[in-house]
Amino acid sequence: MSYNIADEDQELLQLLRRGSQQAYMAVYKKYQRLLFLYAYRKLNNQEEAEDVVQEVFISFWNKCETLSPEVSIAGYLYRAVRNRALNIFAHREIESKYLESLDNFLDQNQESADSLIRERQIAALIAAEIDRLPAKMREVFELSRKGHLSYKEIALELNISEYTVATQIKRALKILRTKLGACIFLNLFF
Known part of the structure; x- marks a missing residue:
């Protein structure tokens, strides 16, 4: 009888569902590096990739007891990394729009301040000439x-x-x- 990775993951999942820390460490050692590389390819940022993988493993540990016995550990972990990367992209876009909006606001206020200064200078010139x-x-x-x-x-x-x-x-x-x-x-x- 042959032994494959899917069988190994199914055994690990059964142990995880019973709260086995050794099974969790085995999953971590098996997938951590691969998930990091996957996250890094998506995000192009080492710190963000490390954070994503750490968050995914924490979430996985918190949910492993309630996972369905048919769940593929690899599929679950890769999908979780992908979803977190997509959340980061969405956050980056929102952050970029916010910064752009802030720049526009500051530019408008700068122009507004310049206009007010010019108006006051002109009003002072006019008042002086009227006097x-x-x-x-x-x-x-x-x-x-x-x-x-x-x-x-x-x-x-x-x-x-x-x-x-x-x-x-x-x-x-x-x-x-x-x-x-x-x-x-x-x-x-x-």
Whole structure:
């Protein structure tokens, strides 16, 4: 009568189902190296392959008493290694997507922060140039732009004609365009 590996595995499985540590060690010695090579080929990472094999053997020991007597030890162990490798691949993909998402978030916030800084610099430049306008012109301009008053309301408040209000605002805008044009251009693009 010939003796083959399947018969040996069936005997080991029977012993394992009864809690035999010697049978477990025999299975470990028989399959550990082969499973490591299999896991390493799949994962291309020695530490991950070692961890997978260790986890598979721990799980195998915890479940061996409840395994069906018809189970192929080799098939069970290889399938368990393959499934854990697939879980690692899925985790890597999720991790990669998370890192990509984080990079995008950081890039957007960097751009957002840069925009806010530029906006504040431009606002400071505009405020400084408005402060340099002649007093009456500045007052008319600020009532129009900051106070959101119409030309008529400004004229009534300052006791001047609407034509004077319009002229003062046109002159203020011309001065600001001239002085701020180059500054804003340089601030926006450099």
